[in-house]
Amino acid sequence: MNNISPINYDVIAQKYDARYAQDPLAGVSRELHTLVSNSQARDVLEVGCGTGHWVIELLPLVQRIVGLDFSFGMLEQAHAQNNKLLLTNGDANHLPFPSASFDLVLSLNALQHYTDQRAFIAEARRLLRVGGALAIVNLDPHIGRDRWYLYDYFDGVKAADLRRFPSSGTLLDWMLAAGFVRAEWRVADHIHQEFVGEEVLDNPFTQKGGSSQLALLSDTAYAAGMDRIRAAIADAPDAPPVFVTDQWLTLLVGWNS
Incomplete structure (x- = not known):
């Protein structure tokens, strides 16, 4: 049985930002601020901007920042938060901008959604001016040190992540x-x-x-995973299980010169 279904981000867009209320990713924020400062970036593009969380954060730091996403629902949520944002609908493999039009291109927890990840990297370089940079923040499940209860209780999630997320070494190549x-x-x-x-x-x-990992699952596969979680809780009323998330987000920056 195929446990994987397409993700409809237009449907989940309204609740997507709940993740940042729980963990604002302060480390990623620091890295982005440092990168913008060190690169002296004036014109920035975020590919796969979602609801505009990072576009809004970086807006005061640069001359121009553009958010691109394939989901109209995500872009509508971004616009609702700030109607002055520069937002466009588009495909990561066919970026609708002239060559050499940005100093910094960002892909933040989005690369796994692109149809052709390697082609995106070449396309991003096309958009960069001399001295510009491409920054990719993502999970790297290939390193093998992450612990995540989603991998333990939902069948096929870890295997799917190993297919969806390229390793840091592959991205470097x-x-x-x-x-x-x-x-x-x-x-x-x-x-x-x-x-x-x-x-x-x-x-x-x-x-x-709440995550692409579970959004990809069929309703049946998701329900089976939730049943496992509830069973684990019910089986140990006096010593409830601890569900652990222990993940490392990696940053890879490629410089155009």
């Missing part, structure tokens, strides 16, 4: 092949959360639309 002259890799953020017993049921990431 693609960057160099696309013509980036140097690259930097580092950990951008460490997420550690523990949910005791029924606390996990209120975690936004446990909801069907």
Whole structure:
């Protein structure tokens, strides 16, 4: 049976920002502020901007920032938060901008959604001016040190992530092949959360639309995973299980010169 279904981000857009209320990703924020400052970026593009969380944060720091997303629902949520944002609907593999029109291109927890990830890297370099940079923040499940209760209780989620997320080494190879002259890799953020017993049921990431990992599951597969979680809680009323999220978000920056 196929447990995977397409994600309709137009449907889940209204609740998407709940993730940032729980964890604002302060480490990613620091890295982005430092990158904008060090690169002296004036014109910035975020590809896969979603509801505009990072576009809004970086807006005061640059001359121009544009958010692009494939989902009209996500863009509507971004516009509702700030109607002065520069937003456009588009495909990450066919970016609708002239060559050499940005100093910095960002892909923040979005690369796994692109149809052709390697082609995106080449397309991003096309948009960069001399001295510009492409910054990618993402999970790297290939490193093998992440712990996540979603992997434990929902069948197929970890295997799907290993297919969807390229390794940092693969991304580095693609960057160099696309013509980036140097690259930097580092950990951008460490997420550690523990949910005791029924606390996990209120975690936004446990909801069907709270993460792409669960949004991809069929309703049947999602329900089966929730049944496993509830059974684990019911089986240990005196010592409820602890559901752990321990993840490392990586940052890879490729420089155009």
